[in-house]
Amino acid sequence: xxxxxxxxxxxxxxxxxxxxxxxxxxxxxxxxxxxxxxxxxxxxxxxxxxxxxxxxxxxxxxxxxxxxxxxxxxxxxxxxxxxxxxxxxxxxxxxxxxxxxxxxxxxxxxxxxxxxxxxxxxxxxxxxxxxxxxxxxxxxxxxxxxxxxxxxxxxxxxxxxxxxxxxxxxxxxxxxxxxxxxxxxxxxxxxxxxxxxxxxxxxxxxxxxxxxxxxxxxxxxxxxxxxxxxxxxxxxxxxxxxxxxxxxxxxxxxxxxxxxxx
Amino acid sequence: xxxxxxxxxxxxxxxxxxxxxxxxxxxxxxxxxxxxxxxxxxxxxxxxxxxxxxxxxxxxxxxxxxxxxxxxxxxxxxxxxxxxxxxxxxxxxxxxxxxxxxxxxxxxxxxxxxxxxxxxxxxxxxxxxxxxxxxxxxxxxxxxxxxxxxxxxxxxxxxxxxxxxxxxxxxxxxxxxxxxxxxxxxxxxxxxxxxxxxxxxxxxxxxxxxxxxxxxxxxxxxxxxxxxxxxxxxxxxxxxxxxxxxxxxxxxxxxxxxxxxxxxxxxxxxxxxxxxxxxxxxxxxxxxxxxxxxxxxxxxxxxxxxxxxxxxxxxxxxxxxxxxxxxxxxxxxxxxxxx
Numbered sequence: 124x125x126x127x128x129x130x131x132x133x134x135x136x137x138x139x140x141x142x143x144x145x146x147x148x149x150x151x152x153x154x155x156x157x158x159x160x161x162x163x164x165x166x167x168x169x170x171x172x173x174x175x176x177x178x179x180x181x182x183x184x185x186x187x188x189x190x191x192x193x194x195x196x197x198x199x200x201x202x203x204x205x206x207x208x209x210x211x212x213x214x215x216x217x218x219x220x221x222x223x224x225x226x227x228x229x230x231x232x233x234x235x236x237x238x239x240x241x242x243x244x245x246x247x248x249x250x251x252x253x254x255x256x257x258x259x260x261x262x263x264x265x266x267x268x269x270x271x272x273x274x275x276x277x278x279x280x281x282x283x284x285x286x287x288x289x290x291x292x293x294x295x296x297x298x299x300x301x302x303x304x305x306x307x308x309x310x311x312x313x314x315x316x317x318x319x320x321x322x323x324x325x326x327x328x329x330x331x332x333x334x335x336x337x338x339x340x341x342x343x344x345x346x347x348x349x350x351x352x353x354x355x356x357x358x359x360x361x362x363x364x365x366x367x368x369x370x371x372x373x374x375x376x377x378x379x380x381x382x383x384x385x
Numbered sequence: 386x387x388x389x390x391x392x393x394x395x396x397x398x399x400x401x402x403x404x405x406x407x408x409x410x411x412x413x414x415x416x417x418x419x420x421x422x423x424x425x426x427x428x429x430x431x432x433x434x435x436x437x438x439x440x441x442x443x444x445x446x447x448x449x450x451x452x453x454x455x456x457x458x459x460x461x462x463x464x465x466x467x468x469x470x471x472x473x474x475x476x477x478x479x480x481x482x483x484x485x486x487x488x489x490x491x492x493x494x495x496x497x498x499x500x501x502x503x504x505x506x507x508x509x510x511x512x513x514x515x516x517x518x519x520x521x522x523x524x525x526x527x528x529x530x531x532x533x534x535x536x537x538x539x540x541x542x543x544x545x546x547x548x549x550x551x552x553x554x555x556x557x558x559x560x561x562x563x564x565x566x567x568x569x570x571x572x573x574x575x576x577x578x579x580x581x582x583x584x585x586x587x588x589x590x591x592x593x594x595x596x597x598x599x600x601x602x603x604x605x606x607x608x609x610x611x612x613x614x615x616x617x618x619x620x621x622x623x624x625x626x627x628x629x630x631x632x633x634x635x636x637x638x639x640x641x642x643x644x645x646x647x648x649x650x651x652x653x654x655x656x657x658x659x660x661x662x663x664x665x666x667x668x669x670x671x672x673x674x675x676x677x678x679x680x681x682x683x684x685x686x687x688x689x690x691x692x693x694x695x696x697x698x699x700x701x702x703x704x705x706x707x708x709x710x711x712x713x714x715x716x717x718x719x720x721x722x723x724x
Contacts (some may be wrong), residue, residue: 199623205621212668222611
């Protein structure tokens with residue numbers, strides 16, 4: 124079964140074309156990582172899949188056209204973890220996670236016992252239960268990201284989209300977040316689609332990678348198929364080395380300074 | 386954390402009930418004080434008798450309470466509730482805790498419209514009210530155009546834009562006053578400063594027009610919570626952002642215009658009340674919206690009581706009292722945000 128289908132997608136900001144003829148099929152239960160240089164339209168593709176940017180072409184979510192979903196129905200199937208969540212107002216962690224229940228509530232309905240149970244469960248899953256009464260703006264970057272992922276889980280979606288969830292986190296926290304997502308995929312069959320700049324994390328966790336270059340998909344496939352020296356050097360315009368890790372056998376990508384190795 | 390009244394672990398229903406009970410009690414007390422105190426004080430018991438129609442009250446007391454103080458208290462309550470709720474909505478929509486109809490020039494826009502309507506000799510409703518609504522809508526449109534185009538991206542710049550619009554509205558108002566005759570000027574000047582004394586029981590029905598706005602905003606309290614997280618976050622949590630923004634802006638502009646027509650320019654209520662309540666209750670608009678209405682109503686009744694009783698002779702417009710309280714708080718908040 125396909126979670127997300129994209130066909131013939133074009134997207135413009137004013138006159139500038141950001142995405143060109145994107146075609147992509149994401150299977151249910153897949154961990155897909157979108158990689159590529161800065162400004163190649165990775166975030167735009169993610170936003171288009173979430174219906175946040177108007178794009179021409181076809182996008183289907185769980186076999187239904189995206190345009191046919193209202194925002195509420197879409198929010199029950201697909202959750203988004205953005206790069207940044209503003210915290211100018213003093214919401215607590217528990218309140219923030221409970222907001223994930225919004226698409227399931229009537230206009231005047233208050234959260235009931237079941238909603239609270241689901242919120243507690245999501246907080247336990249991302250290990251933020253002990254922070255429940257803390258304010259969002261008092262948390263560290265890694266804690267805040269885990270709260271936002273708990274909110275996404277609380278929506279009860281089948282697809283979760285994440286825009287660089289590990290940016291600005293230290294290596295230990297990066298791995299912690301990605302382990303969480305992999306657990307979500309394995310235990311609950313969640314489809315995970317993530318934009319990342321970190322090629323090594325992409326190689327470690329991604330079932331399939333999508334390499335983007337100048338608004339087009341340059342390559343799709345398993346990490347070993349996508350992460351080749353020739354392809355990476357062409358996309359990133361910088362010398363690269365791809366090696367296999369001695370522990371676990373995963374691919375490791377290293378950029379090389381132009382002066383090294385002549 | 387911090388304030389003991391912030392019992393976030395309680396279910397929302399119980400917190401709502403507690404807030405409504407406490408603030409409802411405060412409002413009842415404020416109304417009682419507003420009806421009882423004044424140049425000729427009337428006892429609480431007698432006021433209660435007059436309100437409930439029991440016993441045989443003194444005819445003078447009856448006239449004072451029914452004809453003079455009650456209209457004034459009712460107008461203060463509705464105006465305070467509207468301005469506090471309006472401030473709360475603007476703060477959520479612009480994601481800026483310093484936004485407020487008066488500071489942003491939206492009230493000034495309605496005042497221009499209302500003055501034009503009065504000078505043209507239109508009926509209070511729908512003529513003057515309609516002109517006020519047009520004026521405030523135009524200011525709001527200008528503000529949104531400026532902020533939407535990225536010209537006022539930072540929160541301070543947005544406020545600056547609002548303050549400038551407000552100053553411009555002030556200049557237009559002065560210009561209109563300089564054109565009008567002496568008799569009109571006195572009337573307009575008093576009304577402008579936020580004067581609650583010229584309201585009569587005959588004008589009660591005009592105030593009912595704010596009710597649909599109240600109900601709509603209360604119903605949209607949860608989407609307002611999500612709007613605080615930004616457009617994209619709100620949308621992916623199921624909010625139709627464009628629709629909700631449109632409804633909130635329309636309802637708020639309408640109700641603010643209506644009370645500006647009746648009560649003139651009263652500033653900072655929408656800043657002070659939501660700010661204090663946010664400290665006590667947290668950020669959830671399902672608590673803050675009804676609490677702001679009750680708190681705003683009580684606050685303006687008490688401010689008006691001060692305005693009536695502070696000067697040795699006569700009284701001063703309530704807008705002076707709210708500005709004396711509100712402007713320093715605004716400066717304090719700006720200072721704290723800068724740190």
